[in-house]
């Protein structure tokens with residue numbers, strides 16, 4: 001007789017992390033390498049989030065990230081990579097590399113495990129409730145990091161937030177990423193940016209997309225995957241949905257499937273090299289660019305990014321990416337976020353990862369406290385890696401010193417981050433030149 005156990009209790013004497021995307025994995029590695037016990041909870045069957053199950057094909061360039069360098073090095077040496085690999089992230093190798101790194105660091109990983117609730121006694125770290133094939137379990141720990149992207153654990157614990165753009169709460173469009181097979185492997189260039197023309201025999205591909213694809217689809221963004229003949233399409237587009245509502249999220253994903261039915265024949269018809277293309281795979285994780293913005297002790301702003309601000313309590317630095325707001329009402333880019341350039345590395349303070357009024361809880365990744373516009377820069381994966389690493393090290397340091405996160409002296413956090421390969425803001429050449437290509 002097999003009984004589903006309900007609400008077993010356990011106490012974990014270390015850092016518990018909800019969500020094993022890039023930010024959650026980075027937090028786990030940062031905390032474990034700083035000496036903490038770490039439990040990482042992930043609802044998918046592999047780590048990586050948007051970089052793994054989400055099928056994204058490239059790190060946005062420009063940011064300095066020691067973890068990104070380590071992951072890239074390991075992927076480059078992976079026995080699992082295709083011998084004639086192209087440019088591109090190789091999601092399956094990335095998952096494998098993360099599995100190895102987490103294991104080597106001693107991270108206790110639970111897959112197929114969804115954080116479904118969190119309870120918060122005043123002044124205490126949240127107790128989370130997880131659900132898995134084993135049943136429900138409550139886990140108490142001195143420190144919880146929410147790296148779920150949507151901030152599911154933080155919401156349940158009572159952290160306050162707002163959704164999307166400040167004025168009307170609209171969010172950047174979501175995309176179901178998919179891969180296209182049967183593409184001529186010798187193709188030289190791809191339409192990788194909203195900004196650049198891409199001439200094809202019938203005209204400019206961007207204009208053809210706006211004319212022939214069903215709105216709100218309409219832009220044409222294609223990237224190499226690392227696998228010859230397989231291209232990643234960032235072309236589905238679901239706008240004006242609340243992605244924190246499961247009915248709306250489902251409708252949005254259904255809409256993306258409808259778009260895929262039009263996009264594949266469109267590429268076959270118009271793009272040289274795509275004449276025999278087919279749908280090779282879809283992401284198992286729907287690509288949500290924006291949902292909840294939590295209220296943190298500090299909210300990162302557009303000005304902080306433009307000025308390359310160096311916060312004294314930085315936990316992530318060397319960050320660099322332009323504002324990149326996908327149109328919240330249609331295809332293409334929003335006029336407010338047209339990849340306008342910043343010229344500095346910027347840092348992110350610990351305070352942006354501390355939800356107002358909550359103890360023992362940290363935010364990592366795209367759910368940190370930032371304005372709609374600031375978030376459009378710091379949401380990219382290399383910056384989420386940096387945020388996760390910083391938050392993980394901060395959590396481990398607070399546990400080691402036996403202090404609360406708000407009483408945490410920042411110097412030991414910086415010392416550990418530097419030991420883990422971070423170049424501190426005072427040592428970086430802060431003025432950037434050159435423009436990162438593309439938009440995500």
Ligand SMILES: Cc1cc2nc3c(=O)[nH]c(=O)nc-3n(C[C@H](O)[C@H](O)[C@H](O)COP(=O)(O)OP(=O)(O)OC[C@H]3O[C@@H](n4cnc5c(N)ncnc54)[C@H](O)[C@@H]3O)c2cc1C
Nearest residue numbers: 019021022023043049050060115149287288365366381440
């Ligand atoms: C369509 C799209 C295209 C993009 N393109 C690029 C690009 O080309 N380059 C780039 O650098 N950035 C890109 N970005 C931005 C970037 O991918 C994300 O902002 C970044 O990956 C966020 O990292 P994260 O770890 O915070 O969240 P995620 O990568 O979303 O990870 C969250 C993790 O938490 C898990 N999870 C969620 N809820 C629970 C729960 N309740 N219990 C347990 N686990 C849970 C998820 O399964 C997931 O693994 C893109 C984003 C999107 C949506």
